[in-house]
Amino acid sequence: MNPSHSKHEKWAWKGDRYAEGWNGIRLLVLGESSYGEDLVATPPRVLIKHYLENSARWHSTYTRFLKLLTGQTAAPDKSQRKVLWGELAFTNYLADAAGFKARDRPTKAQWGESLPHFFEFLSWLNPTPQAVIVWGMPLWNALEHNPECQQCVQWNHTQGTGYIHWPGGQPIPAVGIAHPSSPVSCNTKWRKHLDGFMKKQPSRRRHIFFDLAGSCPNIPPVPSHSEKDVPRT
Secondary structure, three states, X not given: OOHHHHHHXXXXXXXXXXXXXXOOXXXXXXXXXXXXXXXXXXXXXXXXXXXXHOOOHHHHHHHHHHHXXXXXXXXXXXXHHHHHHOOEEEEEOXXXXXXXXXXXXXXXXXXXXXXXXXXXXXXXXXXXXXXXXXXOHHHHHHHHOOOOOOOOXXXXXXXXXXXXXXXXXXXXXXXXXXXXXXXXXXXXXXXXXXXXXXXXXXXXXXXOOOOOOOOOOOOOOOOOOOOOOOOOO
C-alpha cells in the first residue's frame, strides 16, 4: 500500500456508504484543525467514532452540523447519526494541532504547509467527492489566500460558494458555512445557504425521517477552555 494512502486511511473518516453519497451526493466535510495539550492532532476518524458511540459536551459541534445539513428539528438519535456519517467523508485541513486550546489559531506557515496534505488526501479519497462543505469562514478565507497556491480556490463572494482546483482532477464545488461549534451556524440564514447549494448538486434525494422545515435547538456551545477530550475541528 502507498504509505501516504495508509496515513490517510488511519487519519480521515470515510463512511462505509460514502460512495453512495448523502442524498446521492458524495460529500466531503472539511474541518479546520484540532488542538491538544501535547500538540498532537486527534485524527478525524477517531472524533467521529467517539461521537457515534459515546456522549461528550464537544459532540454538540457534530450534532449541529447534522441538523444544519438535514434541517432536522430534533437531535438525531444514535442510529440516525450512524446512517448520516456513514454517507459522509470528513477530514481536517491541518494535519497538525493548531495549538494547546480551542481559541489558538493556525499560523500562516501551517496554512501553507497543509495544502499538499489536503491535495494528497483528495487523491486518496476514492471516489472523488462531488461537493465540499467548508467549516468556518477563517478556513474558507485561508483556502482562498493560501500563499502556496493563489489559484487553487475560486470563490464567488456574493453567493458564498466556489470551486476547489486540485492537481488530481476536475474542480470540486464547495460552500462555506459558519463553524458548527457556534449556535449561529443553525440559524435560518445558514440553513438556507447550505440547502440552496445542495439543491444545485446532482442526484438529490431525501431522508424520510428528517423534517426539512425544522430548525436547530439551543445546544450549549463548545467550551472555550482547554479540555483534553474536547478537540476542535
